[in-house]
Amino acid sequence: MASYDVTLRLWRGDAGGGELRDYTVPVEDGEVVLDAVHHVQATQAGDLAVRWNCKAGKCGSCSAEVNGKPRLLCMTRLNVFERGEPITVTPLRTFPVVRDLVTDVSFNYEMARRVPAFAPRAREADGTYRMQQQDIDRVQEFHKCIECFLCQDVCHVIRDHEDNKRSFAGPRMFIRYAELEMHPLDTNDRRELLGGQMGLGLCNITKCCTEVCPEDIGITDNAIIPLKERVADARYDPIAWLAGKLRRRATP
Amino acid sequence: MAEHETHEFDVVVIGAGGAGLRAAIEATGLGARTALVCKSLLGKAHTVMAEGGIAAAMGNVYPEDNWQVHFRDTMRGGKMLNSWRMAQLHAQEAPDRVYELEEWGALFDRTADGRILQRDFGGHRFARLAHVGDRTGLEMIRTLQHRAVATGVEVFMECTVMRLLTDGGRIAGAVAYWRESGRLLVLRAKAVVLATGGIGKAWQVTSNSWEYTGDGHALALWAGADLVDMEFVQFHPTGMVWPPSVRGILVTEGVRGDGGVLRNAEGRRFMFDYIPEVFRSETAETEEEADRWYDDRKSNRRTPDLLPRDEVARAINTEVKEGRGSPHGGVFLDIAGRKPAEYVKRRLPSMYHQFKELADVDITREPMEVGPTCHYVMGGIRVDPDTQAATVPGLYAAGEAAGGMHGANRLGGNSLSDLLVFGLRAGRFAAEHAGALRELPAVDPDQVEAAEREALAPFERDEGENPYSVQQELQDCMQELVGIIRTEGELKSALERIAVLRQRAARVSVGGHRQYNPGWHLALDLGPLLTVSECVTLAALERRESRGGHTRDDYPKPDPELGKVKVVVRARDGEPTVVREPLDEMPDDLKRLFEEQ
Numbered sequence: 001m002a003s004y005d006v007t008l009r010l011w012r013g014d015a016g017g018g019e020l021r022d023y024t025v026p027v028e029d030g031e032v033v034l035d036a037v038h039h040v041q042a043t044q045a046g047d048l049a050v051r052w053n054c055k056a057g058k059c060g061s062c063s064a065e066v067n068g069k070p071r072l073l074c075m076t077r078l079n080v081f082e083r084g085e086p087i088t089v090t091p092l093r094t095f096p097v098v099r100d101l102v103t104d105v106s107f108n109y110e111m112a113r114r115v116p117a118f119a120p121r122a123r124e125a126d127g128t129y130r131m132q133q134q135d136i137d138r139v140q141e142f143h144k145c146i147e148c149f150l151c152q153d154v155c156h157v158i159r160d161h162e163d164n165k166r167s168f169a170g171p172r173m174f175i176r177y178a179e180l181e182m183h184p185l186d187t188n189d190r191r192e193l194l195g196g197q198m199g200l201g202l203c204n205i206t207k208c209c210t211e212v213c214p215e216d217i218g219i220t221d222n223a224i225i226p227l228k229e230r231v232a233d234a235r236y237d238p239i240a241w242l243a244g245k246l247r248r249r250a251t252p
Numbered sequence: 253m254a255e256h257e258t259h260e261f262d263v264v265v266i267g268a269g270g271a272g273l274r275a276a277i278e279a280t281g282l283g284a285r286t287a288l289v290c291k292s293l294l295g296k297a298h299t300v301m302a303e304g305g306i307a308a309a310m311g312n313v314y315p316e317d318n319w320q321v322h323f324r325d326t327m328r329g330g331k332m333l334n335s336w337r338m339a340q341l342h343a344q345e346a347p348d349r350v351y352e353l354e355e356w357g358a359l360f361d362r363t364a365d366g367r368i369l370q371r372d373f374g375g376h377r378f379a380r381l382a383h384v385g386d387r388t389g390l391e392m393i394r395t396l397q398h399r400a401v402a403t404g405v406e407v408f409m410e411c412t413v414m415r416l417l418t419d420g421g422r423i424a425g426a427v428a429y430w431r432e433s434g435r436l437l438v439l440r441a442k443a444v445v446l447a448t449g450g451i452g453k454a455w456q457v458t459s460n461s462w463e464y465t466g467d468g469h470a471l472a473l474w475a476g477a478d479l480v481d482m483e484f485v486q487f488h489p490t491g492m493v494w495p496p497s498v499r500g501i502l503v504t505e506g507v508r509g510d511g512g513v514l515r516n517a518e519g520r521r522f523m524f525d526y527i528p529e530v531f532r533s534e535t536a537e538t539e540e541e542a543d544r545w546y547d548d549r550k551s552n553r554r555t556p557d558l559l560p561r562d563e564v565a566r567a568i569n570t571e572v573k574e575g576r577g578s579p580h581g582g583v584f585l586d587i588a589g590r591k592p593a594e595y596v597k598r599r600l601p602s603m604y605h606q607f608k609e610l611a612d613v614d615i616t617r618e619p620m621e622v623g624p625t626c627h628y629v630m631g632g633i634r635v636d637p638d639t640q641a642a643t644v645p646g647l648y649a650a651g652e653a654a655g656g657m658h659g660a661n662r663l664g665g666n667s668l669s670d671l672l673v674f675g676l677r678a679g680r681f682a683a684e685h686a687g688a689l690r691e692l693p694a695v696d697p698d699q700v701e702a703a704e705r706e707a708l709a710p711f712e713r714d715e716g717e718n719p720y721s722v723q724q725e726l727q728d729c730m731q732e733l734v735g736i737i738r739t740e741g742e743l744k745s746a747l748e749r750i751a752v753l754r755q756r757a758a759r760v761s762v763g764g765h766r767q768y769n770p771g772w773h774l775a776l777d778l779g780p781l782l783t784v785s786e787c788v789t790l791a792a793l794e795r796r797e798s799r800g801g802h803t804r805d806d807y808p809k810p811d812p813e814l815g816k817v818k819v820v821v822r823a824r825d826g827e828p829t830v831v832r833e834p835l836d837e838m839p840d841d842l843k844r845l846f847e848e849q
Contacts, residue, residue: 030495042720046764047764049768054298057609102432118356
């Protein structure tokens with residue numbers, strides 16, 4: 001097993017500020033950036049803050065920026081970087097720093113709280129729900145989301161515009177809305193909310209979110225664009241508009 | 253007393269995996285003011301990593317399936333040491349729990365007629381696992397997470413519980429700290445549900461994450477509750493073995509359920525050499541029969557690749573030990589040679605991705621290298637089978653933290669269903685218990701102060717032990733001496749090493765300050781880790797036989813007398829001690845299910 005040294009240039013600090021510091025640790029073939037971070041923790045900086053859980057790309061905890069690119073630390077192999085060059089690891093830029101590589105991602109949990117819940121139609125007479133596989137394939141794609149928030153991090157609507165967080169749910173939440181809107185059993189209508197307070201219109205389809213998604217979810221093409229179409233339909237189709245008005249009036 | 257915040261609840265649920273979420277949803281639904289406390293962010297608990305599926309006898313693929321068959325499979329998989337009542341409730345209630353998830357938005361893979369599809373897994377007579385590709389746990393945790401949020405459960409994220417508080421022998425709450433700020437808090441409660449998962453981080457090669465430090469087991473023991481079956485630890489037969497950084501990461505049993513087979517370095521399907529007597533009548537004897545079984549269950553018997561996990565793990569261990577292993581010390585798991593690439597990618601997308609990204613292996617073209625990895629503890633907090641009440645009033649436990657359901661060995665797929673069935677029950681009975689109490693039990697300031705002093709001690713020591721080194725040495729010790737194959741001599745030396753490590757753990761010091769300090773967090777996790785390691789070792793010494801997830805080289809056969817007892821671990825004067833107690837007697841109508849075979 002070949003062992004060699006890697007230098008990590010890690011951001012250390014907290015909300016008050018911080019700096020990049022170099023740590024050199026021995027690593028082995030096949031190791032990932034998270035392994036190297038753990039080596040630093042175990043031998044040189046016991047208090048180095050980093051989130052992680054599954055170490056297999058399934059939980060979405062260890063999101064950070066590696067050489068400026070949003071990535072999962074556990075799925076980033078060390079051998080993709082030039083040997084001898086330091087690897088820079090910094091916290092997600094879109095969220096406030098708590099400490100070192102850990103950021104305050106509560107924005108996402110607050111936005112999740114505001115999603116109108118799933119509301120299924122009634123079961124079939126035999127007590128089951130019947131759905132064909134091809135009818136749920138597209139929603140299952142959205143259910144792959146591991147909530148790593150890399151898409152939120154890279155989204156330029158909120159990456160450098162803190163103010164927009166008040167009126168923009170972000171790609172992760174659009175996936176969530178899409179999975180509900182396209183769920184064969186769901187009866188809720190969230191289009192008005194999406195077009196309004198959730199700021200779907202602010203997305204101008206640069207597809208940065210899709211590019212960083214570790215689950216390869218077609219965020220822009222399969223979720224955001226169809227949602228934009230649905231929201232537009234709801235707003236500009238005069239018959240649907242009128243029917244919606246009447247329906248709302250009928251149910252106080 | 254150090255400065256702390258105080259919160260008051262009816263029910264505090266500790267742990268936000270499947271069991272904790274399900275308990276919290278239930279308790280909240282019954283009107284109890286409920287807190288859900290978890291060490292990680294919400295939705296990151298270990299349930300998220302479950303791959304294969306949820307075992308439930310819905311009979312969608314095989315109408316012959318029913319709860320009695322599922323019950324029998326579970327008991328036989330557990331070597332008849334399970335709490336029969338838990339196994340019964342589990343088999344009876346699992347289908348409703350799955351349908352409930354669907355009603356909350358989960359989308360399982362479908363049969364041709366639009367119902368929930370079920371897949372084959374080890375030890376299950378019929379295809380029984382409701383699943384979503386190989387990411388069933390993600391579907392389950394996300395569905396429960398959304399439901400909990402919609403129900404209004406109050407969530408304490410990144411918050412670790414250090415001690416349970418008691419008031420005259422009953423539960424009064426818990427002392428915890430916020431990981432982010434390091435601030436301490438007291439959670440007063442009428443009832444506490446422990447749903448903290450397992451203990452795998454006490455071993456070096458494990459599929460478990462950092463969170464699995466046996467917190468619930470230790471908290472319960474320290475509060476005076478009994479643990480049971482702690483000698484039974486499941487080593488999942490198929491963990492990744494290479495590269496070293498991913499050693500132990502799980503490879504789903506679904507690979508074998510979907511047609512993959514195990515081979516040794518000679519290319520031989522060695523599982524045919526390891527069929528135990530009890531499973532012989534229902535296991536294929538030839539490769540031809542095993543291969544026909546995938547398409548025709550009626551006239552063929554199942555492949556030995558799908559024997560219960562303990563059997564397969566021991567077989568792999570033997571193959572490697574006798575020199576027929578793969579280059580990196582495992583065996584081969586081959587699906588490439590048996591199924592088309594498209595099928596593999598559709599059925600096992602996470603496995604495809606995991607091997608491609610982490611090991612440079614394309615599983616649609618090459619075999620995987622796999623070996624046993626510490627995966628699950630059958631043992632846990634002793635509970636009443638119906639109510640999940642522990643032996644301390646006001647304390648409940650569910651999921652991996654609770655014991656009894658799986659006996660000596662758990663079948664794959666029975667964990668996710670266990671979380672749902674008993675999560676609900678724990679939540680319901682905890683809420684009922686809380687509802688019957690007029691006032692919150694009193695908090696003893698001495699208990700709070702003792703916990704707080706202990707928590708802050710590592711900052712006050714200079715030049716002490718490094719917590720990372722202590723954990724690593726404990727992992728080495730458990731891996732080497734309390735692994736798949738055990739002997740009295742090794743178990744005794746493990747106890748000695750644990751005692752030394754305990755002294756060293758009392759001297760750990762940490763640098764920095766209390767804000768998000770993983771070194772400090774680990775220093776505090778060492779307490780539960782050492783406690784559960786000691787409990788496992790003591791129970792393993794007590795059981796002088798081999799059964800399920802406990803194999804003694806010095807007692808290689810099951811002992812019928814020991815098949816009638818459970819080993820209970822209980823704290824006496826602060827020290828864990830073991831006692832044997834008889835198993836609950838199974839009623840005759842259930843006994844008959846085993847004669848019909």
